[in-house]
Amino acid sequence: MLAMRAKILLPITILSGLITGIWPAGIARAESGYDAWLRYAPLTAAAKAKYKSLPASVVVLGDAPVLRTSQDELIRGLRGMLGRTFRAETKLPQESAIILGDFKAVREVAAQWRAPVLASGDGFWLTRAHVHGFDCIIIAGATDRGVLYGVFHFLRKLALEEDLSNLNEKHEPYAPVRWVNQWDNLDGRIERGYGGRSIFFDNGTVRADLSRVADYARLLASLGINGCVVNNVNANPRMLASDFLPQLARIADAFRPWGVQLAISVDFSSPKAMGGLETFDPLDLRVAEWWKEKVDEIYRQIPDFGGFLVKADSEGRLGPSSYGRTPSDAANALARALEPHGGIVFYRAFVYDHHLDWRNPKNDRARAAYDIFHPLDGKFDDNVVIQIKNGPIDFQVREPVSPLIGGLEKTNEAIELQITQEYMGQQRHLCYLAPMWKAVLDFDMHVSGRATPVKDLVAGRVFHRPTGGFAGVANVGLDATWLGNPVAMANLYAFGRLAWDPNLSSSAIIDEWTRLTFGNDPLVVKTVDAMQLSSWHTYESYTGPLGIGTLTDILGSHYGPGVASSENNGWGQWHRADHDGVGMDRSVATGTGYVGQYSPAVQKLYETTAATPDNLLLFFHHVKYAYVLHSGKTVIQHIYDSHYEGTQRVKEYVRQWELLRGHVDEDRYAMVLARLKYQAGHAIVWRDAVCNWFLRASGIPDALGRVGHYPNRIEAESMQLQGYAPFDVQPAEAASGGKAVECAPPTQQCSAEFRFTRPAGWYELEVQYFDQNDGKSKFRVLLGDQLVDEWVADDDLPSAKVGSDTSTRRCISGLALRPGDEIRIEGTPDGNEHAAFDYVEISPSPE
């Protein structure tokens, strides 16, 4: 009786891994987000009726692991959505059936059925056919994986309540490489991971329980993703240790039933670092032999091993330059060891000098990849893939396409997209990236004067390369929602869908995702689709408009605003803003010459300020603040306006999401709402930091008088303080007025008080405080003697400093204030967090 709730939930645990899909239909389940888009939630009665006449038997032709998975998954999905347990058969019954098999197997049982001509592997055909006189549904794959992909596609059609009566669909992947990368460290932390600790590793070893790994593989397979690099590109040499390989084999075992190949990142210096050689020179025969033996050892334990990902000569990683060798020397050394087994080397093009002299206006980090790799075109073996980030810098909110993508004709490519939102709000901010990726994939590089969109180049279709495709940096973790936020999963979904078919539209993808994730309620679908589709531009507008790059703290967390941090250092991510103007001149005529790396047609687009689109202007050109954009606005006013507009749009997201109360399950409703409210507060931090920085730099006031004027704000430092002491925040724009107050030891509790003097009415009171990750301070707000709110600053933001990463907003709505009221903020520090806060803002309640 006491454990009623627990008991209701128990079957999930019991059943997981034993049988799939057995759950009493009609039980409302708490939704944690764990099931992502594979919820198989019960359909409405009307939709169920539509599928009433589906054959009751699911016949699988063959017993390969992926085929068995296909049958289990289909039965699980049908059970979830229709509340019925279909029959698992291995022989054709004397009745209609759903038949699963590869083309060959299907033809053996259905003589008149003809396999379709599909260009590439892993395709599938869903159709109806007569088999032994019965009308059957055929889910046929070019490969076993194709069958599994066909099953997921079939289930997706059901979840979307699509008609199956004239089923006839052929699908095949756009490219052979559809991989995800995980930047997991062996100690369990994930570099740039925002969804908890590693599902693969903990404390230097592979986890004992890999059930989450299998569930991850299932999510990946549902999108057609066929490979996963499981460890950080900044690789630990231990990955290749002989006693570690059996552990890796366990991961491969968890992947295999889902058709996902295991691959690993390797430290290029491994032959020396852990192999006992005195060199790792790729042209040294001992090194080549070492790699060959190591690879053979791997394949003995993992026969379907995928290959290596290499980050070398980049950001401190050792590489072939140690021996004066080239990336092609390096890649080929590994490729030749892998080649007999069918393995691939992914060699990252993210190679640049991070000690660049910022005083030289001709220096340009953006040039690096092309400068290094373009000359090597044709020197890479056929099982090497150059993995190229979508832009020339590093996953900024807006970059042009990397010119290297158009700069390799005799070399395989893959485009590296970042699913984990390193510069995009780290899953705390809503930012659906498909529109950005689509802009990249559809961009025409005009190579050799032909129409050559990026998607065709990276897929190897333009130059008929043997392989190529898509790599997404996912970084899922142990959080129940995988990425730390249910809505961020749209990016993993979109990556997978685009890797399968880059011709899908952002809106078609998000519509699928929303329906699969939250159901087909029209209000939910309309609202979530619209929020997601606009979210990238919203994020861009308050973090880095006009192609300036994400104006974040580039040297630290890559999270909150830090406008000046990218200047005056060797990392090369410069926006060159000064008192006169802003932007980096990369033209051929007067700048770094970067524009010259593009084809002539693309050069025309970017070489002049007049031609360059507004949204990339500052990436390519340095202009005065008063420069007038195509839009008719000046650059400086655009910076101000876009930050205010973006902030306002996030506030609107909160309001829109609140309308979904009761339309979305309670737990995910609350999770997403909490994140959106946080984002609305943090967007204000961004807005104020960036606008004030540019106001100070430019000296040009906001035409609308907003920047620097906050009539509803009471600065903490202006309150009557007891125990609290004011201090200067660095950089100044990270706090309102450049100052905050803190309650430093040995003081145990501090207060800040002020008198309310405005007219009586209903108000919202917002407290801007600093929530560091090195303590859990407590705050209380009193109106006279009446406690009206209290909270603990226990969020896990990426900084132990008072600053823009930690600045957080608490809203207390619906307060009846009267002139003369004494309002008091009480802070109790904890650990190294000194209950610092910045200001209080009081505005009339809405309505």
Added chain:
Amino acid sequence: MLAMRAKILLPITILSGLITGIWPAGIARAESGYDAWLRYAPLTAAAKAKYKSLPASVVVLGDAPVLRTSQDELIRGLRGMLGRTFRAETKLPQESAIILGDFKAVREVAAQWRAPVLASGDGFWLTRAHVHGFDCIIIAGATDRGVLYGVFHFLRKLALEEDLSNLNEKHEPYAPVRWVNQWDNLDGRIERGYGGRSIFFDNGTVRADLSRVADYARLLASLGINGCVVNNVNANPRMLASDFLPQLARIADAFRPWGVQLAISVDFSSPKAMGGLETFDPLDLRVAEWWKEKVDEIYRQIPDFGGFLVKADSEGRLGPSSYGRTPSDAANALARALEPHGGIVFYRAFVYDHHLDWRNPKNDRARAAYDIFHPLDGKFDDNVVIQIKNGPIDFQVREPVSPLIGGLEKTNEAIELQITQEYMGQQRHLCYLAPMWKAVLDFDMHVSGRATPVKDLVAGRVFHRPTGGFAGVANVGLDATWLGNPVAMANLYAFGRLAWDPNLSSSAIIDEWTRLTFGNDPLVVKTVDAMQLSSWHTYESYTGPLGIGTLTDILGSHYGPGVASSENNGWGQWHRADHDGVGMDRSVATGTGYVGQYSPAVQKLYETTAATPDNLLLFFHHVKYAYVLHSGKTVIQHIYDSHYEGTQRVKEYVRQWELLRGHVDEDRYAMVLARLKYQAGHAIVWRDAVCNWFLRASGIPDALGRVGHYPNRIEAESMQLQGYAPFDVQPAEAASGGKAVECAPPTQQCSAEFRFTRPAGWYELEVQYFDQNDGKSKFRVLLGDQLVDEWVADDDLPSAKVGSDTSTRRCISGLALRPGDEIRIEGTPDGNEHAAFDYVEISPSPE
């Protein structure tokens, strides 16, 4: 990030006990049932708009604890429902306000306001008045408690979205005694408690954390309940130990802010058992002195102590009969000690001989209370209350009113109603008791030939007694839902509302409760109201129709069916069923003479079979099975039919509840659904046990051919068994065919297999198994090699035996079966639970 859910919920914990009602409006909360009818859930925007112009200040006149509670509670409720924090004031502001105070205090600030004339204490008046020129809302109470009750009433009106524009409501309680009893033992167990362990006691002491006690007092206060007896009537003498009293004082401290008086049950032998005297003779002066000193000691620590509840000379408890003294001697001895402090003695009339000779047809337990207490009328002191169960037996599903209620004219009375569902399905079965209680309270006893309804007799209104009223046996526990099931809380709610105003209708009460508990969604309100209102009759129809009494295992758990258990023993709860007929002749003419205890007018109603209503026929008369009821049916056919009808109605409840998916919060939806599904299965156990017993007893077949014929059933003992062995179940009717199969040690796993031979189609397969409380067996169901269900028998049913208490139904819906299919049940025993099961039933899927 990992702890996102926990973080969202954290504020509840932080705030509890510190401030009330601060929760960001609009956050969807998981509902555990803990808040019961005091959820203060956000109102719809339309309803909020209706209350937009409420004054923003809440002024309390006075600082007594209950007044402070009143102000806090009002602000908490308004915050929850309206999302605004009203101002807590102690002085009148220069604006409109909501003013809380007793009549005197209100008149002091509002000169022209006149207190209403209210007959009894604790009444309140909600109205509007001008105070200092401002239009104010006045919540005025005759006492501090009246103010608190007024606040709860005001908040209830908001939650029900009632109009406040012409606020003018006076309410006063029907009787001074509105108490609950808890049967909690000091070790933490609760006798007849089904909501977990005691909130008061654990391991022989009062719990350190009494926050649940305060929250319980809040629930009670919201209904106007003003007293609580915290320990079992089978009292531990230690309650009165001097070192225990400070612990009790802590409970009183938790009750006090809510106006709830603490009282305790005492062991009448305490002066001897723990007081060091050699006697507990109530007429012994040393005993009287002992009680006086003990009571004085209590009042020094608990100045508002309520008094004693006494169960004496009953079911083995010692009492005055040990010394040849009467109950009045006993009660008065205690009353005289309590009288100077205003304390009361509740003396239970539940006194009877449980060694009655069942062979004597004139013996009748039902006579006992009247026979013992009626002669003592007038001998009890004015601070003694005789606490009388509603019926003459013991909380059976249908009993006539106890004649003692009409048999005391010079003695205070209270009616004892049972909220905890001891005989009513123990909170696993839905059974809303207000209709039963209303039938009792409205029943006219025709005392002295006047209209004297029970409610007026127990309230002391007929004979102008100084006190009297209502006692409800609640037995809430530590379960989050208090009673173990959210829907069972309707009974606690209804008891409190009827104790305040017994003229309320069952339907008005349930409508309030449903709206407060689940919100105002019309579909929810209509469905839940209808289910609750019909549930008592439904339960009666499959457990004990025609006044036969609940046909449960009377010697054990009082839970599942046990038709023969009440016969042939001294406990006197006989139904006298044999091969000829059924029922107990209590007429004056030919029976036990019990009917003669009623007034002449009531005697007329019950003395003859012709006059007696069908629903009490078997309580008053022994009739042949072929006896024709007023309804035109024979008794035996009525027994068959009502069991089938009741079972069908519970099945319908499941279907109706399922329509509320998405209209009720997820957790409570799932909890209630699980319980209703369980009930639907257990109703079948009841139906089959009772019908088969009466078929065997009467030899008269069911006219509709149902009883004893189960064409869809495959008995376990007829299957092909491996390891499983058949055995006879006692009593035979507790298992289909009288037999089950068990997997006894040392066997580790057993199976039972059978071949399906019916036509191909979609079927439901139900497994009737035994879920004992001494093990957690596992079951698996396979269709050929396909696992189609598995579960653990881990429910906490009240028995360690294979039998009707533990017989449980598992439904596997939506199975595609084909003739020739092999179906296998696999059982894995655990502990002393041998994975026993009874049968499998296979029926075509609905639709």
